[in-house]
Amino acid sequence: MRIGIPKEIKNRENRVAITPAGVHALVSDGHEVLIEKNAGLGSAITDEAYIEEGAKIVDTAEEAWDVDMIIKVKEPVESEYKYFKEGLIIFAYFHMAAVPELAQALLDKKVTAIAYETVGTGNDRPLLKPMSQVAGKMxxxxxAEFLQSQNGGSGVLVGGVPGVEKGKVTILGGGNVGINAIKMAVGLGARVTVLDLSLEKMAELENIFGNTIDTKASNPKNIHDAVIDSDLVVGAVLVGGGRKAPTLVREETVKQMRPGSVIVDVAVDQGGIFETIDHSTSHDDPIYVKHGVIHYAVDNIPGAVAQTSTYALTNATLPYARKIASGDLGDILKTDEALKAGVNTYKGKFTSKDIAEDLGIEYSDILE
Incomplete structure (x- = not known):
């Protein structure tokens, strides 16, 4: 198979979809790997490092896309839709519930889209986990950075100092994003409140963090009360199946937050959980202020720490990429439930039931 690795072109997206070790594995499997020139530089990977492992460096995105299978990090953007063609496989993050025009472009050109965020069985999402860990810590x-006065924040030091009250951090969701956000907040010495729907999850968090955190059942009143009393609120809610995130924090709640408080919504790539967040931002222009509250809505947070993120992501995705490239995809999907769950579009049909429902488009069972 001819496999292409185009350079990521989303704002400040410095990750790349493969490491030299990944190239070595795919070439050893008998595949041809084409990598767009300088695709890895943002992650400190040179073209020479790829060439040493058997990759071919191509000068243009068009050449990198002229393949059987594309491996990417972030979803294709509009300027890349022109490269879509029937039968092409794209293996990447997609989050299509928040990008209906991408879903339609994939269907129109009969592209097979296999989404990192929906690969897995049950509640296990192995290709989402490493980036959730990075995004939670970040x-x-x-x-904490945007709470600083020079950034427009309230001037609160999250960890406080002796004789001065510590900052209050509320984390909505105790999954992979949430637990890593907790680790950082506790490490900084903040007063941390975590809200989650699962009593088992809250018990697990208390067993890990003891009395360094408070846990509360996630319901509208508890969310409202915790948010308005916070200096920093982290949205860490993941809805399974790649579905659009629910709106959990209403505008009236945000209006009652203290001026200079900060919201960081990690769920923004699935639509966001704050009513006051109606669009994604970029690393170049990461925040906006609404009702006196700083909103950070960058949808590719891990791109800011590209070296760590690239290697963590490739560690997770490579085994699946090798399997996808190993034979007839239709036959592979008959026996691999995790990969089957990852297929969002296939032969002009939308094959992810939950996302199809969110988008209001027809769903087709992939095995039919």
Missing amino acids: ATIIG
Whole structure:
């Protein structure tokens, strides 16, 4: 198979979809790997490092896309839709519930889209987990930074100092994003409140973090009360199946937050959980202020720490990429439930039931 690795072109997206070790594995499997020139530089990977492992470096995105299978990090953007063709496989993050025009473009050109975020069985999402870990830790770091006065924040030091009250951090969701946000917030010395729907999850978090955190059942009143009393709020809610995130924090709640408080919504790539977040931002222009509250809504947070993120992501995706490339995809999907769950579009049909429902388009069972 001819496999292409185009350079990521989303704003400040410095990750790349493969490491030299990944190239070595795919070439050893008998595939041809084409990598767009300088695709890895943002992650400190040179073209020479790829060439040493058997990759071919191509000068243009068009050449990198002229293949059987594309491996990417972030979803294709509009300027890349022109490269879509029937039968092409794209293996990447898609989050299509928040990008209906991408879903339609994939269907129109009969592209097979296999989404990292929906690969897996049950509640296990192995290709989402490493980036959730990065994004969770970054969310707390970013929030603490924007609380600083020179960034327009309230001037609260999250960890406080002796004789001065510590900052209050509320984390909505105790999954992979949430637990890593908690680790950073506790490490900084903040007063941390975590809300989750699962009593088992809250018990697990208390067993890990003891009395360094408070847990509360996630319901509208508890969310409202915790948010308005916070200096930093991290949205860490993941809805399974790649579905659109629910709106959990209403505009009236945000209006009652203290001026200069900060919201970091990690769920923004699935639509966001704050009513006041109606669009994604970029690393170049990461925040906006509404009702006196700083909103950080960058949808590719891990791109800011590209070296760590690239290697963590490739560790997870490579085994699946090798399997996808190993034979007839239709036959592979008959026996691999995790990969089957990852297929969002296939032969001009939308094959992810939950996302199809969110988008209001017809769903087709992939095995039919």
